Amino acid sequence: MTSPADLTLVSNDELSDEERIFNELIANEQRIEPRDWMPDAYRKTLIRQISQHAHSEIIGMQPEGNWITRAPSLKRKAILMAKVQDEAGHGLYLYSAAQTLGITRDEMMDQLISGKAKYSSIFNYPTPTWADMGAIGWLVDGAAIANQVPLCRASYGPYGRAMVRVCKEESFHQRQGFEILLTLMQGSEEQKRMAQDAVNRWYWPSLAMFGPPDDQSPNSAQSMAWKIKRFTNDELRQRFVGMLVPQAEILGVTLPDPDLKWNDETGEYDMGEIDWDEFFQVLRGNGPCNAERLERRRTAHEEGAWVREAAAEYARKQALKTKAVA
Ligand code: FAQ
DSSP states (O other), X not given: OOOGGGSTTOOOTTSOHHHHHXXXXXXXXXXXXXXXXXXXXXXXXXHHXXXXXXXXXXXTHHHHHTTGGGOSSHHHHHHHHHHHHHHHHHHHHHXXXXXXXXXXXXXXXXXXXXXXXXXXXXXXXXXXXXXXXXXXXXXXXXXXXXXXXXXXXXXXHHHHHHHHHHHXXXXXXXXXXXXXXXXXXXXXXXXXXXXXXXXXXXXXXXXXXXXXXXXXXXXXXXXXXXXXXXXXXXXXXXXXXXXXXXXXXXXXXXXXXXXXXXXXTTTEXXXXXXXXXXXXXXXXXXXXXXXXXXXXXXXXXXXXXXHHHHHHHHHHHHHHHHHXXX
């Protein structure tokens, strides 16, 4: 990985005034706002990361949406509906944040439904049991918070500000997942087995959510120099595992890594190897549910065409009315 010091923030006399101002804003922990000058590569990186993040929230509605009609009680159904609706809201803030960088919503949607855009690997795994709702909340939302709390300090204003609200909601989501698992772990033997099985299936994919190891992460060094990312993928993954261990003890579940153990020398947990072949297969579109997730999104987009047309027509008529009054 290139070290941040090698990258483009080093000021020198050949920089334009615009570049110098941009570098100073970053160096002084101030924010870049949509109308400020920014390097093309900074803009591109943000569009890439924010749009992928937005797509993840939108595709991420599907694995849990699968359980809304089958939730075990009215209370669980209401909570799950609210959670899935929150994910839609997060997608919308994030698409709006990306739009401030000059890409349109239609362009982003085309990239998603054509299969060109990436979204988080985690949403390509199936949700066969109710315990998966607990494991997603605890592990997936937990990983999302660990990754996104530092993004509240991202140098690009609209992204950092969107993350503040998103993180508050994710933290509620994480607790509801933990509470589902806690309830199951205090239930019958079958319920305990179901909870453990879900944790076994979601644990490793949730660690992979943080992205490839640092020596295979082409974007990290530059994104850290620009203060979009504040920690590397491995640093955040390590921090997440440290958070999970005491929570797993309270739940009474076993984390499915025989090599997980505390290391006094490093002051962190040693852990087993993530299956990176599986991760890259999922990124290439070959995960268990990639095709199903994209197909569902495509169909929803097509079925929503009349809503978009009606909304555009309504907006056109409102604009005409306002013009007539003025
Ligand atoms: N899945 O060089 P890096 C949520 C790609 S939201 C797929 O390390 P970077 C809420 C990466 O894009 C979850 N692709 O990249 C929720 C790059 O490809 P590219 C989403 C991945 O950007 C909960 C290539 O690999 N969160 O869960 C993944 O510096 C429950 C090389 O990687 C965010 O998006 C992956 N896991 O670091 C919703 C957070 N990892 O673009 C519903 C914001 C890496 O060059 C239910 N994003 N790749 O072709 C980030 O923090 C960063 O973009 C990383 C990746 C950390 C994901």
